[in-house]
Amino acid sequence: MKITQTLAAFTLLAIASVATVQAQNLVTNGSMSHPSYPLPPDPPNSHNGIMPTGWSSAFGSTDLFHIGTNFQNGGSAFSTFVSSSDGGTFVSGLTFPGSLGEGIQQTINGLTIGQQYLLTFEQTVSRRFASEDAWWEVSFGSETFISDIMTTPAPGVALPWVNQSMLFTPTASSQALIFLPRGTTGQNTWTVLDGVSLVAVPEPTSALFVGLSGMILLFRRRR
Numbered sequence: 001m002k003i004t005q006t007l008a009a010f011t012l013l014a015i016a017s018v019a020t021v022q023a024q025n026l027v028t029n030g031s032m033s034h035p036s037y038p039l040p041p042d043p044p045n046s047h048n049g050i051m052p053t054g055w056s057s058a059f060g061s062t063d064l065f066h067i068g069t070n071f072q073n074g075g076s077a078f079s080t081f082v083s084s085s086d087g088g089t090f091v092s093g094l095t096f097p098g099s100l101g102e103g104i105q106q107t108i109n110g111l112t113i114g115q116q117y118l119l120t121f122e123q124t125v126s127r128r129f130a131s132e133d134a135w136w137e138v139s140f141g142s143e144t145f146i147s148d149i150m151t152t153p154a155p156g157v158a159l160p161w162v163n164q165s166m167l168f169t170p171t172a173s174s175q176a177l178i179f180l181p182r183g184t185t186g187q188n189t190w191t192v193l194d195g196v197s198l199v200a201v202p203e204p205t206s207a208l209f210v211g212l213s214g215m216i217l218l219f220r221r222r223r
Contacts, residue, residue: 058103097186
């Protein structure tokens with residue numbers, strides 16, 4: 001009985017170990033930080049055009065904010081953000097009329113073609129002018145998805161952070177990960193992003209193989 005329990009525990013541990021090894025975040029600086037931000041006064045209550053380390057512009061110029069950011073724009077207070085689970089700073093991209101909107105991107109290297117990858121991030125939104133529905137359009141290679149649609153609240157109020165997840169299957173070993181803010185009316189809504197992670201989805205067969213190999217080895221040693 002003890003041997004059976006030990007083998008079962010070892011198998012679960014082996015599977016968990018495989019998942020942990022494969023769960024390496026391929027995104028550089030998913031926390032959206034920058035060494036020069038925030039600067040005194042804490043923070044600068046204005047648009048700053050600071051791009052987080054490891055990221056580049058997909059269109060326009062995004063900004064770095066954190067929960068202390070609060071300034072007047074169009075006669076209304078900017079926002080009352082709370083911290084995401086990732087904490088620290090976060091990226092704000094404005095929606096523009098039509099198909100335009102401030103975006104951010106990063107090239108991800110070392111991908112395995114045909115392997116599934118799980119993208120996760122947190123999002124929120126804050127109203128700048130008129131109310132609208134807003135979301136992130138996320139592209140990775142040839143695949144494009146949209147995040148959950150967020151309806152902007154009253155001026156000066158931000159929605160709670162919402163977790164998002166998407167599955168992508170790359171067709172090349174190097175692909176661009178792109179986030180573009182979108183809105184129904186293009187009312188210059190602050191669409192906000194933080195805690196970006198991209199990890200390979202563990203192959204169940206690989207985890208099972210490791211677990212079974214461990215069981216066989218341990219059984220032989222017991223005998």
